[in-house]
Amino acid sequence: MSVNLFRPIRYSVFAIALLSGVAYAVAPPVTGGEKRADKKNQEDPEYVAEMKAKVFSKEAISVANGEHRFNQTCVYCHGYKGSGGKAKMLQGRDFDADYLFKTITKGKKRGSLVMPPWKRTFTPEERWELVTYILSLSEEK
Numbered sequence: 001m002s003v004n005l006f007r008p009i010r011y012s013v014f015a016i017a018l019l020s021g022v023a024y025a026v027a028p029p030v031t032g033g034e035k036r037a038d039k040k041n042q043e044d045p046e047y048v049a050e051m052k053a054k055v056f057s058k059e060a061i062s063v064a065n066g067e068h069r070f071n072q073t074c075v076y077c078h079g080y081k082g083s084g085g086k087a088k089m090l091q092g093r094d095f096d097a098d099y100l101f102k103t104i105t106k107g108k109k110r111g112s113l114v115m116p117p118w119k120r121t122f123t124p125e126e127r128w129e130l131v132t133y134i135l136s137l138s139e140e141k
């Protein structure tokens with residue numbers, strides 16, 4: 001009786017062990033150290049410039065990607081199409097691309113209102129895509 005009761009449990013433990021072994025073989029976990037080093041290299045000015053050129057060279061796709069990300073992460077404070085809300089409106093403005101990149105990277109404060117830095121959330125490529133989207137809003141009203 002007790003054997004019948006425990007057999008399924010023993011089998012599932014075996015299955016879990018087997019599956020996690022397979023998962024480890026397919027995608028071994030990245031250690032924290034490597035990941036941090038990776039992020040640091042990404043902020044290298046040369047790499048950032050390379051990503052800027054890449055993102056601006058396929059503008060239509062970049063704006064679409066930027067819009068998608070903006071709607072997920074930035075709309076809460078900056079409003080639909082950057083129409084404003086908790087933070088200043090971003091549409092109809094005359095922004096410099098490098099200023100936008102730097103501000104998104106480092107965050108910004110106005111009085112008690114704080115925008116966190118996005119450096120750890122988005123890669124330079126993703127930040128440049130956000131820049132192209134915000135620049136595309138300069139003609140919105």
Ligand code: HEC
Pocket residue numbers: 070073074075076077078086087088090100103104108109110113114115116118130134
């Ligand atoms: C928690 C609220 C919040 C979120 C979320 C947020 N921001 Fe901000 N943002 C602010 C505040 C506050 C400021 C600084 C003061 C202001 O412009 O009102 C600011 C400023 C900015 C500026 C500079 C505007 C200027 O006039 O110089 C840009 C560009 C910007 N944010 C882009 C973004 C992008 C892109 C995202 C999404 C990745 C984002 N923000 C998400 C709150 C936020």
